[in-house]
Amino acid sequence: MTQTDPATQLESTTLPGDINMWVMVLGDMVIFAGYFVIFMIYRSMNRQEFLHAQQHLNIAIGVTNTVILLTSSWVVALAVQAVRAGEFEKSTRLVLAGGVGGIAFMVLKGYEWASKIAAGHTNSETFYSFYYVITGVHLLHVLIGLIVLGVLVRELRNPAKRRPWMAETGATYWHMVDLLWVIIFALFYVMR
Amino acid sequence: MSVLTPEQVSPTATDGGKRDVWWMTWFFPAWYGVFGVIICLLTRVTPPPRPDVTAAGKVAFFAQHHLTIQIGFTVLLVLLGGAAMTNGLVAYQMKRMSVGSAFAYGYLGGMSVGAIPGFLLVTVCFLTAAFRPDRNPELTSLLYDLGMLSYNGSLGCFSVAYLVLAIAILYDRNEIFPKWFAYISIWQIVTEVIATQMFVFGSGPFAWNGSIAFWLAVVVFSVWLGALIVLLRRAAAAEPVDAPALD
Amino acid sequence: MDLQSRAITWVWGLLVLITIGTGWLAPAAHTNHLAQASAPITVLVLGLALIKSRLIIRYFMEVRRAPRWLRLTTDGWLAALFGAVLVSYLI
Amino acid sequence: MQVLEQAEELPAAGNLKAQWVSLWTGPVVGVVLLAAALAFPGFWPPMSPTWSAGQVAAFYADHTAWIRAGQVTFNLCGIMILPFFTVIVVQMKRMKGQSHVFAYCYLTALVSGATIFALSNIFFLVAAFRPERNPELVQLLNDLAWIVFIAPVGMVVSQFVLLALAIYFDDRTDPVFPRWVGHFSLIIAAAMVPAAAAAVFQTGPLAWDGIWSFWVRNGAYVAFVVVMFFVLRNTLRRQAIDEGVIAA
Numbered sequence: 082m083t084q085t086d087p088a089t090q091l092e093s094t095t096l097p098g099d100i101n102m103w104v105m106v107l108g109d110m111v112i113f114a115g116y117f118v119i120f121m122i123y124r125s126m127n128r129q130e131f132l133h134a135q136q137h138l139n140i141a142i143g144v145t146n147t148v149i150l151l152t153s154s155w156v157v158a159l160a161v162q163a164v165r166a167g168e169f170e171k172s173t174r175l176v177l178a179g180g181v182g183g184i185a186f187m188v189l190k191g192y193e194w195a196s197k198i199a200a201g202h203t204n205s206e207t208f209y210s211f212y213y214v215i216t217g218v219h220l221l222h223v224l225i226g227l228i229v230l231g232v233l234v235r236e237l238r239n240p241a242k243r244r245p246w247m248a249e250t251g252a253t254y255w256h257m258v259d260l261l262w263v264i265i266f267a268l269f270y271v272m273r
Numbered sequence: 274m275s276v277l278t279p280e281q282v283s284p285t286a287t288d289g290g291k292r293d294v295w296w297m298t299w300f301f302p303a304w305y306g307v308f309g310v311i312i313c314l315l316t317r318v319t320p321p322p323r324p325d326v327t328a329a330g331k332v333a334f335f336a337q338h339h340l341t342i343q344i345g346f347t348v349l350l351v352l353l354g355g356a357a358m359t360n361g362l363v364a365y366q367m368k369r370m371s372v373g374s375a376f377a378y379g380y381l382g383g384m385s386v387g388a389i390p391g392f393l394l395v396t397v398c399f400l401t402a403a404f405r406p407d408r409n410p411e412l413t414s415l416l417y418d419l420g421m422l423s424y425n426g427s428l429g430c431f432s433v434a435y436l437v438l439a440i441a442i443l444y445d446r447n448e449i450f451p452k453w454f455a456y457i458s459i460w461q462i463v464t465e466v467i468a469t470q471m472f473v474f475g476s477g478p479f480a481w482n483g484s485i486a487f488w489l490a491v492v493v494f495s496v497w498l499g500a501l502i503v504l505l506r507r508a509a510a511a512e513p514v515d516a517p518a519l520d
Numbered sequence: 521m522d523l524q525s526r527a528i529t530w531v532w533g534l535l536v537l538i539t540i541g542t543g544w545l546a547p548a549a550h551t552n553h554l555a556q557a558s559a560p561i562t563v564l565v566l567g568l569a570l571i572k573s574r575l576i577i578r579y580f581m582e583v584r585r586a587p588r589w590l591r592l593t594t595d596g597w598l599a600a601l602f603g604a605v606l607v608s609y610l611i
Numbered sequence: 612m613q614v615l616e617q618a619e620e621l622p623a624a625g626n627l628k629a630q631w632v633s634l635w636t637g638p639v640v641g642v643v644l645l646a647a648a649l650a651f652p653g654f655w656p657p658m659s660p661t662w663s664a665g666q667v668a669a670f671y672a673d674h675t676a677w678i679r680a681g682q683v684t685f686n687l688c689g690i691m692i693l694p695f696f697t698v699i700v701v702q703m704k705r706m707k708g709q710s711h712v713f714a715y716c717y718l719t720a721l722v723s724g725a726t727i728f729a730l731s732n733i734f735f736l737v738a739a740f741r742p743e744r745n746p747e748l749v750q751l752l753n754d755l756a757w758i759v760f761i762a763p764v765g766m767v768v769s770q771f772v773l774l775a776l777a778i779y780f781d782d783r784t785d786p787v788f789p790r791w792v793g794h795f796s797l798i799i800a801a802a803m804v805p806a807a808a809a810a811v812f813q814t815g816p817l818a819w820d821g822i823w824s825f826w827v828r829n830g831a832y833v834a835f836v837v838v839m840f841f842v843l844r845n846t847l848r849r850q851a852i853d854e855g856v857i858a859a
Contacts, residue, residue, distance in 0.1 A: 096590065097582040105456030107593060112460060112493060114601040119484045121608040123477075128557055136547045136555045144543035148536050155532035158580045162525045204470075210479060214470060218463055225459065249582070256580040260573055266539070267569035268605070271546045272562045273555060291710045293780050343811045350762050350807040354720045354769020361716030368715070381715065385722035393727060393763055400762070400810035401754050404660075409747050416751075512710075519711045520704070 098249035106257045109222075113261050116218070117268060120211050127207060132273060134208035137200070142193045143270040146186050147262065153182025154259035157230070157252045164237070164248040172248065173237045179255065180230045183223050190220055212269060219261055226258045290509040291516075297362040298509040302502045304355035307348075315345025318395060321421055321487060325476040328414035335402050335413060342403050346396045356392055360384035360434075363501070366508050367441050368519050370449050376441035380434045387430030395424035425481045426472060428465045435461045449508050454500060461497055464490035531579040538568050562609060570602050612848070614856055623854040630698050630847055637695035637840050641833075643688045651681025653735075657820035658757070660813040667753050668746035671739050678739040686732035689725075695836070696721050698843055699774065705850070707782040717773045724766030731760035761819045761828065762810040764803045771800035771835075792842055795835075802831035 096103065124131045160175035194216075197209070204210040233251040236242040290298075312319040317338050326334070335342065360381065367377035398420030402413050435458045442455035470479035471486045478485040542565055547555035577594045578584040584591070612631050618624050648654055652674040662670070671678060700721070703714035734756030738749050778786070778793035806828035809819040816823040851857040 094585055094587045096586055099452070101452035101456060103590065104453035105459070107597070108457060108460060108496075110597055112463075112489065114597065114604075115489045115492075116485060117601060118604045118608065119478055119489070121605050125608050125611060132547055132555050132557055136551065138546075138548045140543055140546045140548040143546070143548075144539060147539045147543075151532060151535045151539065154576065154580050155528060155535075158528045159525055161582075162522065162528070166522070204473065207477065210470070210474070210477070214467060214479060214485070218467060221463060221466060253581055256576055259580070260576045263535075263539075263572050263576065264569060264601075267542070267565055270548065271542050271565045271569075272609070273545075273547055273558045273565075291712075293709045293776070294712050296776070297712050297716065347762075347807045347811055349765070350810065351765050351768060351804050353763055353765025354724075354767075354772075355765070357720035357723050357766060358716040358769055358773065361719040362712060364719065365710070365712040365715045377715075381719050382722070385719045386726065388723045388766075389726045389730065393723075393730075393759075397755065397759055397763070397810070401751070401758055404754055404758070404810065404813070405750075408751070412747060412751050516710075518704075518707070518709065519715075 098246055098251075098253045102250045102253055106253055109257060110261070113264075116215055117264060120215065120268060123207060123211065130206075131208045134202070134206055134212075135270070135273075137197075137202055138212075138270055139193060139196070140270060142189055143266055146189050146193075147266045149182050149186050149189070150259045150262050153179045153186070154256050156182065157255050161245070161248050161252045164243070164245050169237055169240075169243055173234055176230055176234050176237065176248075176251075180227055180234075183227050183230070183255075183258075187220060187223055190216065215265060215269070219258070219265060222258050222261065226255050229254050289514065290512050291514060294362075294365070294509045294512060297358065297365075298505050300355070301359045301362060301505055304352065304359055305498065305502075307352060308355070311345040311349050315341040316349075316399060317341070318399070318421070318424060319491070321425060321482040322417075323476075323482055324418075324421065324471075324480050328410040331414045331417040332406075332410045334417070335399075336406060339403055339406065342399050346400050349392070349396050350400075353388070353392060353396070356388045357385060360388075362505065363438070365519065366449050366505065367438065369447060369508075369512070370441055370445035371447045372441050372444045376437040379437035380441075383430045383432075383434035383437070387427055387434065390423045390427040391430065392424075395420040398423070421481055422472065425487065426468060428468055432462045432465045435459070435465075449511075450504050454504055457497055457500065460493050464493050528579055531575050535572055535575060538572055542568055559610070563606070566602060566606060566609075570598060573598055612851060612857055614851075615858060618856045621854075621856065624856045626701075627847065627851050627854070627856050630701055633694035633698045634840065634843050634847060636691060637836060640688055640691045640695070641836060643684065644692070647681045647684035647688065650677055650684070652677045653681075657825045658753070659820050660754075660757070660818050662750075664746035664750040668742060668744075668749040671749055671753075672742040675739055675742055678735065682732050682735040682739070686729065686736065689728050689732065692836070693721070693725055695840075696770075698847075699839065702787050702843065702846055703774070703777045706777055706780070706787050707785070709777065709780040713773045713777040713780070717770055717777075720766050720769045720773065724770065727759060727763050727766060731756050734759060757819045758810045761824050762807050764806050764828070767832070768800045768803055771796040771803075775800075787846060788842060792839075795838065799831045799835045803828050 156175050157179040160172040160179065163169075163172035163175060194213070197212075202209045204213050229251045233248060236244070236247050317334075322334050323330075364377045364381040364384075367380055368374055370376070398416040402408070402416040402420075439455040439458040439462075442450045442452060442458070467479070468486050468490060471481040471483070474480045474483065474486075477483055481487060543549065545561055545565060574595075577598070581594075583594050612627070614624050614628070653670070658667070658670065697718075700714055700718050703717060704711050706714075734752050738744075738752035738756060742749065775793040775796040778788050778790060778796070781787055805817055806824040808817040809821070809824040812818045812821070815821055818824060848857070852859045
């Protein structure tokens with residue numbers, strides 16, 4: 082989408098959500114970019130080792146988890162639209178559905194970790210040491226995201242506190258969790 | 274209620290803020306400046322020496338930096354209280370928030386416990402190692418590991434302090450600190466979580482001198498600390514001179 | 521469904537489609553032989569990941585309607601990250 | 612301190628009684644700690660840093676029981692001096708014309724400082740736990756114990772400086788503490804600072820058994836506690852009279 086898109090020109094530009102949250106999100110994106118680049122540097126030093134380790138990942142779980150997070154993100158994006166339209170009942174249900182997606186992601190991730198450890202892929206392999214730390218930090222972000230969505234549900238249920246910027250702020254964080262996972266998926270699971 | 278006599282109002286009082294709070298607010302960056310010189314230039318613990326060297330290599334490290342370690346850490350032993358004073362200032366500002374004292378006391382507790390493994394132990398271990406250069410190399414190696422792991426790997430005390438700070442800022446209605454500072458305090462917790470790995474890895478990105486466990490974390494900490502210095506000044510300036518003293 | 525929601529839904533469909541498509545390219549998807557490094561596949565995968573990331577930023581995070589500085593910052597981040605990843609892969 | 616009957620139920624009375632009790636824990640704990648110091652053979656005279664590992668191990672083997680007795684008492688009772696110092700915190704928070712930021716910094720330094728002392732007892736006690744251990748290890752534990760005991764003066768020095776600052780910022784017309792307490796506090800701080808060098812020198816006045824690092828440093832600290840006991844007693848009496856808890 083470019084700036085000449087008519088849809089963008091019709092509407093005035095507004096910052097979605099709270100500037101404070103954007104500071105957090107942009108900073109977090111920079112920190113994760115650091116992790117990714119360091120991972121790539123180590124990968125370029127041991128290409129074969131990393132490639133073979135990658136082959137032991139469970140791609141079915143990887144794809145499923147990516148689809149789960151994308152869907153969860155989509156649902157939360159729809160929830161923001163619903164808040165703007167004043168449909169608070171609907172948006173609450175959508176945010177809750179998004180949270181369920183987050184929980185499903187964590188459960189699957191836990192299963193994936195457990196089966197990898199059971200198969201002997203511990204952090205003594207460089208690839209897996211990155212895998213556990215990066216996905217672990219991402220999992221921590223999912224957990225924080227669930228708390229954020231929980232706060233959002235509380236606010237949406239309280240008629241005095243239903244503010245669109247609040248929904249946008251929470252959604253912005255949740256989409257960042259999704260965004261970072263999409264990149265983790267590409268770098269850890271798919272690239273060769 | 275405070276009764277201000279004219280002589281107690283400082284000439285800078287027009288900028289707002291209380292004189293004693295301003296003193297501590299200026300002390301904060303000054304102390305961290307001295308601390309930075311000590312750890313980076315004199316005692317060489319930041320950036321950290323390598324974990325993956327032999328006992329002989331560690332003895333050589335202490336021999337090479339013998340004098341500067343002794344000078345730097347002896348000075349730090351005298352200035353150690355500065356850590357408590359800077360943390361006390363943050364706790365003071367937290368007490369001014371609308372959320373009451375619980376979080377401020379949590380910060381105060383976490384940080385004052387953290388000062389012992391975080392600062393004192395490395396100081397004592399390195400000075401003890403430098404105290405007798407002829408000590409059995411295995412024991413010098415033990416002191417080296419003990420010092421570095423406690424210095425870089427004191428995780429929980431600081432994490433809880435960052436956590437209560439973040440929650441306090443998010444709930445606060447007095448706008449003592451901006452909300453974004455709460456979020457970047459959460460980054461700090463994330464880096465502490467990653468630092469757990471340094472107890473597992475003797476080399477590589479997650480070792481105590483690793484690119485992720487150390488370098489990225491130190492950049493994040495520097496950003497956090499720099500922001501805190503600016504925000505403490507802003508908070509001090511925004512405090513009304515005639516505000517009642519804290520209970 | 522309003523215009524915005526419809527656009528978001530289309531984007532979601534596209535993202536899921538790309539994900540399933542790229543999953544098929546993964547080394548772990550072919551366990552009967554040892555995986556071979558492949559620059560074309562990697563470049564393709566990184567390109568698709570870049571598109572996915574930008575779709576999420578632009579549509580889900582609604583950056584396409586955000587102020588200019590934010591659009592430039594997020595695009596700059598994408599360019600820097602994917603540039604660095606690609607360079608470190610190709611070198 | 613005889614609380615007036617009509618003031619018995621006032622919150623101010625409860626506050627003052629708590630401070631009064633905390634104040635009196637000072638001399639009581641002080642006597643116990645003095646006894647522990649007298650019992651600890653390593654202080655009479657202080658063990659020399661120049662001893663070889665064998666000499667250190669032999670010392671622990673010869674005096675195991677009294678070393679344990681002295682250090683266990685330090686371990687158990689050392690931290691009990693804390694309530695005495697919290698009275699100082701409470702009084703700092705009564706000072707007018709300031710924000711009490713010094714009081715909170717003082718409290719933070721107090722908590723950290725108390726922990727350091729506890730750490731040194733543990734090292735002494737571990738060394739005495741198995742005197743038959745490899746002498747090099749006993750010597751290492753002994754070095755750590757002494758260095759942690761004598762050298763980390765920073766936390767207490769900052770307490771003295773903060774107390775002095777708070778006193779200088781206090782209301783001139785009705786100060787909580789007399790102004791000389793601030794000067795006195797700074798002098799004590801200055802007397803203790805050189806002891807940090809005990810982590811470097813093995814001989815001379817700055818070594819951990821030296822005149823300055825051992826006798827002047829510890830003497831200054833004891834002097835502060837003794838003097839502050841009387842200062843605090845006066846201050847509490849004045850507070851009680853001001854708040855109508857006891858008769859003038």
